[in-house]
Amino acid sequence: QSALTQPASVSGSPGHSITIPCSGTSSDVGGFTYVSWYQQHPDEAPKLIIFDVASRPSGVSDRFSGSKSGNTASLTISGLQAEDEADYYCSSYTSNTTYVFGTGTRVSVL
Amino acid sequence: QVQLVESGGGVVQPGGSVRLSCVASGFFFNSFGMHWVRQAPGKGLEWVAFIRFDGSSEHYADSVRGRFTVSRDNSKKTLYLQLNSLRIEDSGLYYCGKDTRPKVATNVASWGQGTRVTVS
Numbered sequence: 518q519s520a521l522t523q524p525a526s527v528s529g530s531p532g533h534s535i536t537i538p539c540s541g542t543s544s545d546v547g548g549f550t551y552v553s554w555y556q557q558h559p560d561e562a563p564k565l566i567i568f569d570v571a572s573r574p575s576g577v578s579d580r581f582s583g584s585k586s587g588n589t590a591s592l593t594i595s596g597l598q599a600e601d602e603a604d605y606y607c608s609s610y611t612s613n614t615t616y617v618f619g620t621g622t623r624v625s626v627l
Numbered sequence: 628q629v630q631l632v633e634s635g636g637g638v639v640q641p642g643g644s645v646r647l648s649c650v651a652s653g654f655f656f657n658s659f660g661m662h663w664v665r666q667a668p669g670k671g672l673e674w675v676a677f678i679r680f681d682g683s684s685e686h687y688a689d690s691v692r693g694r695f696t697v698s699r700d701n702s703k704k705t706l707y708l709q710l711n712s713l714r715i716e717d718s719g720l721y722y723c724g725k726d727t728r729p730k731v732a733t734n735v736a737s738w739g740q741g742t743r744v745t746v747s
Contacts, residue, residue: 518689520671551731551732551734553733553734553735555672557672562722562738562740563664563672563735563738564738565734565735565736568727568734568736569733569734574736604671606671606672608672608674608734608735610733614686614731614732615674615677615687615688615732616662616677616732617674618664618672618674619671621671621672
C-alpha cells in the first residue's frame with residue numbers, strides 16, 4: 518500500500534499551463550478509473566477537484582483537467598492564477614479494496 | 628449543503644485510546660460510503676479507513692489495521708473512529724469525508740474541518 522508518486526514541487530508563470538504527474542501501478546492507478554485529485558490551501562481542508570480520472574465536481578474551474586495513461590495519471594492546470602498556489606494530491610482505489618493518496622505536489626505561481 | 632463536523636480529538640498517552648465522531652448533515656447519510664483521512668503536521672494526506680453505506684464492510688490502511696475501528700450509526704447520521712493502542716506516529720489532524728458512491732472507496736467528495744489527535 519505504497520503512496521502514489523508525485524513530484525515535490527512544480528512551478529509556472531501566471532497564464533501558463535502546468536502538469537502534475539501521479540505514478541502508480543497496475544494495482545491502483547493503472548487498474549481502475551477511480552483516480553481523483555485534491556487541492557489543499559494552507560490551514561484548510563482538502564477540496565476535490567477531479568474524480569473518476571477526468572470529471573470535475575460542480576463549481577470547479579474548467580482550468581483543471583485530468584487524464585490517465587497506463588499507470589500514470591496527470592492533472593493539468595491551464596491559465597495559471599495566483600489562487601492556484603496550493604498543495605495537490607492524487608489518489609486511487611486499489612486492488613486491495615483500499616484507497617491511497619499521492620505524496621503531494623506544491624504548486625508555486627512565479 | 629453537505630456538512631461534516633468532527634469531534635473527540637485531544638492529547639492521549641502512547642498506548643491509549645480515543646473515539647472520534649463525525650456528525651453529518653445536508654445529505655442522505657445512509658446512502659454513501661464514508662472515509663477517515665489523517666494528516667500529520669506538515670505532512671501529506673494519509674487514508675485511514677472506509678465504511679460502506681450500510682456499515683456491512685470496512686477497509687483499513689495497513690498502518691492502522693487491527694488497532695482502529697470505523698463504524699457508523701445511520702439513525703444518528705454519525706461516523707465513528709475508535710483508535711486503540713495509539714502510537715506517536717498516529718498524531719495528526721483527522722478528517723472525515725463523504726464518498727460519492729455507497730459501496731466502494733472511490734473519492735472523498737466532501738470534507739470536515741478535522742479534529743486533532745496528539746499522542747504524547
